[in-house]
Amino acid sequence: MTTFLTIVLGIIMVLVVVSLVRGIVAFLKSTKIDLESGEQTDATDMQLAQNKAMFARVKYQAIAIVIVAVLLGIAN
Template sequence: MNYILVPALIILLILVLVSLVRGIVAFMKSTKIDLETGETQDASDMQIMQNKMMFARIKYQALAIVVVVILLALTRGG
């Protein structure tokens, strides 16, 4: 079982990192656009991307926590 859960955990952690970086890049782009134009818009494409990446990061973190809990339960029980 560990042979499946450990790679799954590594993949989830990589997905968390990728979504975090993509969210930060979208934030930086939207901030740059706001500073250059001097105006703020309601919901730009970059802000929507930020929200999507934040939700993805939270989802992957929750899944990673579930995998860690399962791994801990297996190691304590076995």
């Protein structure tokens, strides 16, 4: 069980990094678009993608915390 949870934790950690990078890339693209256009009134597609990626990151981090808590509970 510990080995399985450790593997799942590793996968979740990779997903956290991937979603973080995707969110940062979307942020940089939306910032570039905003600077070039000069005006921004609504959320653009890039900003919506950034929000989606960052929400996914938070979700994966919460799952990772739960897995670590279970691993610590098993260890005791």
